[in-house]
Amino acid sequence: MPGKQNNNKKPAAPAPAAAASPKPAPATAPAPAPAKTAEPKAAAAAPAPATAAPKAAAPASPKKAAEAKIAASAAPAAAAAAPAAKEAKKGGDAKPKAAKAAKGGKAGDSAYPLEMNPPPEYIQHRIEMFERLKSKSDEEIKKKPREPITITLPDGSVRQGTSWETTPLDIARGISKSLAERVIISKVNNVLWDLGRPFEASCNLQLLDFENDEARAVFWHSSAHILGEACERHYGCHLCIGPPIDDGFYYEMALKDRSVSQTDYPALEKLASNIAGDKQPFERLVLSKDDLLEMFKHNPYKVHIIKDKIPDGTSTTVYRCGPLIDLCRGPHVPHTGRVKAFSVMKNSASYFLGDAKNDSLQRIYGVSFPDKKQLAEHKKFLEEAAKRDHRKIGREQELFFFHELSPGSCFFLPHGARIYNALVELQREEYRKRGFDEVVTPNVYNTKLWETSGHWQKYQENMFSFEVEKEQYALKPMNCPGHCVMFGHRTRSYQELPLRLADFGVLHRNEFSGALSGLTRVRRFQQDDAHIFCMVDQIESEMESCIQFLQHIYGIFGFTFSLRLSTRPESYLGEIEVWDEAEKRLENALNKSGYPWELNPGDGAFYGPKIDITIKDALKRPHQCATIQLDFQLPERFNLTYRTSEVGEGKEWKRPVIIHRAILGSVERMIAILTENFAGKWPFWLAPRQAVVIPIAPAFNDYAKAVSQRLWDAGFYVEADVSEFTLNKKVRNAEVAHFNFILIVGAEEMAAESVNVRNRDDAGTKAKGEMMRVDELLVRFAKLKESKSLQNQL
Template sequence: MSDSDSDANAGEQLTVVLPDGSELAVDDGATVEDCAYEIGPGLGSDTVAGKLDGDLVAKEAPAYDGAELEIITEGSDESLRVMRHSASHCLAQAVERLYDEETVKLAIGPPTDEGFYYDFDNLDIDESDLRDLEAEIEEIIAADYEIEREDVSIEEAEERLADEPYKLELLEELADDGQQVTFYKQGEWEDLCAGPHVESTGEIGVVKLLEIAGAYWRGDEENEMQTRIYGTAFEDESDLEDFIERKEEAEKRDHRKIGSEMNLFSIQDVTGPGLPLYHPPGKTVLKELEDFVEDLNQDAGYDYVETPHVFKTDLWHRSGHYENYADDMFIFDVGDDEFGLKPMNCPGHAAIFQDQSWSYRDLPIRYAENGKVYRKEQRGELSGLSRVWAFTIDDGHLFIRPDQIEQEVEEIMDMITDVLETFDLEYEMALATRPEKSVGSDDIWEHAEEQLENVLEKRNLEYEVEEGDGAFYGPKIDFAFEDAIGRAWDGPTVQLDFNMPDRFDLSYVGEDNEEHEPVMIHRALYGSYERFFMMLIEHYEGRFPLWLAPEQVRVLPISDANLGYAHRVANEFDDFRAEVDGRDSTLERKIRAAHDDRVPYQIIVGDNEEEAGNISVRDRFEDQEYDVEIAAFRSHLEGEVDEQRTEPDFLQD
């Protein structure tokens, strides 16, 4: 570069946009940290990292003109993520110190929402080795190594990583961009990494290694199975203790464990991964959930339809799923035709609408289906009912006139809030906008997003904007709710779609006798039965409300002499799911068994009850009332079920 070019560039500036909307002019080539110092010296010295257009970057990363800039300082969620990323490097350094560095191969080690992990190949390790690794990590932290960032050329990086095949594979992708790459070094150890990291290992708080698991390289089951070590890190010991307590509570509520204990479902090798089998108790709960939604749909004017599990892929080409979703579909050939298991129900509903002629007077048309769909998740990502290959959506699709958008979206939102409030769930809403991979014009997307925003604003609802998180065919309003231990879950959704009606040439005859294109709305009140069922199992710890419980009442005869009366009492509750425990066992063992089986109510009958013609009632809180009239208890159960109360409350009346 000539001296004149240098002088010219020295005066050039760029502008970044700060979170409050104001603009900051800085010299061209300024880093995130430089920008922070321009705002104020205190902020500059406190800078841990930054965000450029929402992406977390190192404080050494260069800013660019027009970027939205956020400075990350200590104490924020993002700074905790930075520290955890550095903790993952300490884990890898500890592994290479304690195991054969030439044999063990490094893969990736990112931070996660709850901690971090690092994947290794050729690492022979089990849970008993984690304590030694933790001790080595503590030594690395105590040594307070400076974490140095270095920009190197692709060629030099290849030399440094000559013995690391997985890093070289990552490097090949970066080399396609012809850019430099960054290494981070601490003590004798270094890693190819984009960062960001804390300034030294001494800035890492407390680290706890959690478990060892298998993971396929790049999440592809065709690749090698590697050893993944999970860990977490916090600023101080008290935060770690709180996390461990929450983790233990979550493990106690694990739906896979409770599902087995309560005989709700199983996932067996004979069916294949991610394909749950629902046992009678589990199907009982699902049927109650289905009936609840069907009542809401009936009141809202939905007609039920049914579509097949398999369609020719012509349908998926037409809907846009093939080009956007083929990698996640199960696709196979039958003769000369290609078929696919349906990943969504909406194209089938569009085909049903297309099969008839419609007038503007007919709209809105509302279709509902408890439709089974199939998604080809990676085997390593499958987990109980939370991620499966086959799941059922309480799907609804509406075909409406543009002037009906606001009213229909509001009515759907009322249905969703009815569901969430029935289960006493706290929830938040988000407006998800156009993703990078999508179909449709800019004008269509802008109009659709504006319509949903208008509904939220009109109802004065608080919501977040989730940029780029919409469906590929349209924006949506997502509902997220919290369970009993504060975990957030994705749930119901309402999605506006101006694209599929165009792809299927859907139309109705308007008041002007001309053909018009309807608007399509996608909605689900639970999200999917599987994930919602999973959440309910963990939320209630298997102790379902009376109306959902697989077994609602268990009658316990004190002795065999009372068995006949126990059955007569059970017959008085034939409108409920009532069983008699007629085993030759003590009353104490029967009570304990009913409690362990999470039955909401126990009816205890002995000589006194039989002589008086009444019952004793015990609830799951181990409260008991004597001399209860059968008719009075039955009347209470009817009210508790009809009102869908979340807890048994007979003995709290």
């Protein structure tokens, strides 16, 4: 499938990293469209640079004369018509307090003061500029005509309001006080919208609480700003980016003479607590590119992002809370007091824009909640997740490892390869049943192929390329262009459609080293990739089959999943009639599936609508692995056609539609998910260690070996432990290794050609299990393997 664009260039080498490589980050945010207001999205990887990244600059030397002004200006400006200040006035929360911007003292074991004294002068520069421009903006808003508007809620009820005056928070209060206190963010006409930002016209309104994924991301994004403010006040640093991530948020920063350590955590948490207690309102302001460059002129990283991502002549937004003003799309919670529980989780080194050739930065991770009880529960969850970490289990069970000589490329050891091959074979079995034909395509292509597909223009920074005989070549990052070549190499007929091509080809993507993490973010991987070439009137039935396929596979693993239909975006290509027909057929397929699904308007790819599938593992964590994507553009780019059954000018040839389809997704990533889902206790059909035969004494070693060999020859992964350890030690080792079955043999078992079966998941068999003849055991093993049951029962 077409990948995400990443245009990060690689300037001069940075200072050495101070800590381990950071956790993987979400994909690079796309550049804002040159609309009236272009707003760069906060993302774990900063917007891609068009120019060389700046080297770290020392924080500006503060001036004592600015200290008193900064301390005073940390409180909300009286003239600022802040949304959250409005909330406080109406009784939703207490009046915001002034932030203490120059407080002395220490926290925890840190050798540094709680706050810099005096604070950096860039803070005062930003505040003065913000207050001047905010006052001007407020005056312009006052001049907007106030007109009656209607606000329609999801249940169809309608509320009355006034344009440029009524806010989503007003509507929430009108419904109930508890709702107003619980709601995190709103969506106006399906666009995320600050609760305190006035409506501009009649609209549809949704009010979202912390249980909603988008609201939770907003809550964590706001918490990242709290962390950023705490870091500026404690370190006097230059902030870079601070996005929400799947399990919280982080902020990156450049420090001159020190690095972050765990002894800093209490100070940061104390400052965060103070910031939350101050109930600093989040204030939104639209600024021109020139004003942005002036406001952030002291910060080379912000300047770099502004120059690269904000088109000339356009604007974007900044948000203020207390003394912090940051380049940010938003939206945010009304004020910092909504964050009731805040914890710094860890820190690491990173690089600006994720590129090891850029400046070395410090990254601090945090998590927050609207309730302290939720934080306590989250920490318990993290303890369990740490026990299940696939990197830990992979090392303990000798499944796989990574090596610095090939970063991001996994070495699967024999036991890990057994799991890998079992997953691939599972898909191969299903392909035969479901009419897919497996193909093998090249790993290396001339870049002319990628120019035709469009990937070279949008994705080449993520591709491994090289020159051969004065021609440019690249390792494939996806299979679809090769499959288009395969479809187009000869004349095709409607009678051949749908043509379902499956490919387990090796893919390579040039991920930045700082983003690599275990099996979840790699450079070399394989997918259960398939492309279906079909006619428009076959879309619905093929989609139904795809959904049934993923239902079957995810059912084997015990995963629950959710479905979302993402429809035509504003940047769509192709004919609107074709889009409408395709979306209608996708809706029909989803309705027939029997599974609940959600509509995600405008979030389809530019080349076609898609169905996003999210699974949940044993810890209720979401993972997106499967994808079902329609594509109208690659057939155009590769000029693919098929002969129709119709006769007449313009009817004889038509273009096929391509369905991109993957269920496991990356096999490597799926192994990481399954490892953590099963906590290393693999179901029998997938287990790399299905049974171990343990003799009670050396006299029965030969019998143990014979039984083991017989089971091995029948296709099962069985070992014989004839080491010199005691029986109890051997049994304990087998339990730690999570063998599904422990087969004990002695004189009684040898005489009866039997084994004593102990079940890993049945505590009642730990002392003495069931005596079973080897012939019967073979039959039961075969049935259990074929059933692919999650229950370890013979």
